[in-house]
Amino acid sequence: MPNVPLTELTDRARDIFRLVVEGYLTNGTPVGSKALAGEGGVDLSPASIRSVLADLESLGLLAAPHTSAGRMPTESGLRLFVDGMMQVAEPTVEERATIEQRLQTPGPIEHALEATSSLLSDITGAAGMVMVPQHEVRLSQLSLVSLAADRALAVLVGEDGNIENRVVELSGGVDASTLEQASNYITARIGGKTLTEAIAEIESEISSGKSALDRASQDLVQRGLAVWSKDTAQRPVLIVRGQANLLDDSALEDLERVRSLLDDLENKQSVASLLEDAKTADATRIFIGAENRLFALSGSSVIASPYRDREGKVVGVLGVIGPTRLNYARVVPMVDFTARSLGKLIG
Template identity: 75%
Template sequence: MASPPLTDLTERAREIFRLVVEGYLATGVPVGSKALAGGGGVNLSPASIRSVLADLEHRGLLAAPHTSAGRMPTESGLRLFVDAMMQVAEPTREERDAIEQRLGANGPIERALEEASALLSDLSGAAGMVMVPGREPILAQISLTNLGAGRILAILVAQDGHIENRIFELPPGLAGFSLEQAGNYLTERAAGRTMAEAARIITEEISSDRSALDQASRDLVARGLAVWSHDAAQRPVLIVRGQANLLDEIALEDIDRVRSLLDDLESKQSVAALLDHAREAQAMRIFIGSENRLFSLSGSSVIAAPYRDREGRVVGVLGVIGPTRLNYARVVPMVDLTARSLGKLMS
């Protein structure tokens, strides 16, 4: 349901609506007319406030979860608030320093990605998510070691110092010389290329008998390429931290919703597809509740922003997922700042 234009509301209705939304986002509980009249800054009687609340409910902006209870914003109400009324709270100097310090520590980019996800969780009190860049490292060297018991350890060293280890089965009848020959051949073809580029060249050479490898070495190289390709396809593309933050006292009152949300988070490919919307739009995206089909049952919100490399190209997406009562005014600039800080580390 689309939100009515803000201009359709009177100044009085806008102020009461804002106070209800801010009160609900701060406490997680519905806001009643007595609270608004007593200390909420509204110079009206409870009866007059109830009349305004009823009108806002009729417009689909507020809802009363129980009879005689206070009001809480609907998804349409939250969308109107976020798009037209929210006043973003800029991060403090302490928060900026904390983000830059935690992301600026020396180490591989994978550590920074993990840290960014944990950082978003800590700052938002919800779950933090980072979609890992879909890029392959440029390789420098590949070495092969016989582990015995029919297994081989392949060590891939990238030009940026990143190291990956893969283990696969040893082809029968392999000699030590074949292992050394295969390793030297792989390094010669892979150095300065991605694994995908090296695999394409190697496959063409082997298929046309231009590899100068014996049969055992060719079997070893072919098997290794198959394992590396499968491993890359199965590699997680999403880092999620802070799921425990979703289990606060208010959330546990609706345990089915929390269970649904945690189940959704287990479907990492689906969550990554959702984050891709922010990547394609190349801008901050806010999904509230059923606006996204994936989280429609759990009634959750997602705040996501792309992060870029030093050339300005979008290489990944990070964000926060939690209940619709997220503190949007505080979390939105935090996500934006974290995305910009992470982008400074991307080469």
């Protein structure tokens, strides 16, 4: 892939190149010499403009998809524009307020992550992606509260003050004293541990006969742990929303590309691996087309930014994926601000 520095371009070539890229990103169609010579364009004849376009094409920065159809940037051209010429448009006060309000979702952190993915999709017109934090909080206590003869509510409290509830199905005939005994037993063993650590210790103690619990209490403890264990195992590594945005009018012209992209998004583990590359970045990263192997066939772009907890530790990555003609100048600061806003909600 050609790597042409901006210093190799004349001022005239830079102006024309910038207009072609901006026109393509705005309208999604190749830009012709007549449009470039029109109002707001460059003060050159169409013939002179065509000569410069031909030079830019020979450098691998522009391409002509069809005869006399104008030019559009190549992936190399987009990279040159994004790295050296793009002027970002920071979110407005109203847009910032909307983002922060949309993320204020009550309940488990997964609710906020789902809201973030949907938000990214809505504000960018692409598909939104959020990588779920894989860290486990340290626990404080677990209480079992009777709801009915065959159900109890398991209330799990983390050391960070976060509270999550799950309904536990009972075998029947469980009284209040059994619920209290099971709650006390679990709480005494989960303090300061992660859920994975606590489950392993309690299961080992029960299976070895060292628990000093009666059969009813043992059954209740195991049922409660099973609910949380299943919940942890089923938590997604990646939340994707807005895939329908990828099926726009231009997609009808290239159904194979879109089908390939949607197939890639179904393999969420692979997408999460790609986003891992953005975890160590100091700022928002942009992957254009074949720069990443996963989306090379679909020719898509990914804009990703790490998000941090309140202590400044990177805990995940969020971003958007869409066609290479994304409005990078607008989307990049949107993704960056959303990442910082989400970080304020992470304990």
